[in-house]
Amino acid sequence: MADQLTLAFDTSAAHCAAALLSGDTVLVSRVEEMQKGQAERLLPLLEEVLSEADKKWSDLDRIGVGIGPGNFTGIRISVSAARGLALSLGIPAIGVSALEAMAFAPTQRDQTLATLDARQGNVYIQFFAKNGGALDAPSLCAEDEIQAGSPPETAFVVGYNSTFLAAQLEAEAIETSPSALIIATARIAAARAPDGARPAPLYLRPADAAPPRDPAPVIL
Numbered sequence: 001m002a003d004q005l006t007l008a009f010d011t012s013a014a015h016c017a018a019a020l021l022s023g024d025t026v027l028v029s030r031v032e033e034m035q036k037g038q039a040e041r042l043l044p045l046l047e048e049v050l051s052e053a054d055k056k057w058s059d060l061d062r063i064g065v066g067i068g069p070g071n072f073t074g075i076r077i078s079v080s081a082a083r084g085l086a087l088s089l090g091i092p093a094i095g096v097s098a099l100e101a102m103a104f105a106p107t108q109r110d111q112t113l114a115t116l117d118a119r120q121g122n123v124y125i126q127f128f129a130k131n132g133g134a135l136d137a138p139s140l141c142a143e144d145e146i147q148a149g150s151p152p153e154t155a156f157v158v159g160y161n162s163t164f165l166a167a168q169l170e171a172e173a174i175e176t177s178p179s180a181l182i183i184a185t186a187r188i189a190a191a192r193a194p195d196g197a198r199p200a201p202l203y204l205r206p207a208d209a210a211p212p213r214d215p216a217p218v219i220l
Contacts (some may be wrong), residue, residue: 004021005062006064008066010065010066010078011062015035017179019055030191032183033054035170038077042077043081064189065093066182070097094194097202099125099126100132101181103126104188111154112154115159115162125146126138140205155171162174
């Protein structure tokens, strides 16, 4: 629909981001950098975005949400919010990975590698074709393993350490921004046909926190 109203948001990294689209037109886009506090800030931010566009929750046709990979807590915050809003409003919620949004944001002319920092010398990666379709599944690997496992004819690298990785692959680095990524998330969600599935977190590594070694206390 030309006037379909899509609200997308993401808290999978050190930010709280939202974008509101009418059809393919961006009405409002907001990104607030923050290391913590996304759980408290997300819904007020969404209220502000809707108010700025003079829209109400009941005007929405669908929700788009970033599902990661990224910060475990941040992903849970946004995915849980998307599920709750979709249920209460009776509209679909569409999950979009950060890697897919990265590959969508640049003007693609050929195969693209999207990368995200996974810390400790590791990266999340996924290769995308010229038409934006995924060439493989998202994965976690060491930075120095990318060259050996990369598909041929990869022309562009976008995301974490893109300049270095592009040089390794004899490709071109493309810059992006949190603002471009949340708008890309909204556009992907707006264009994707709902399949009835609820958005689910995209976790590619175990949580850093480990369970305590001491036995749990006995509750009398």
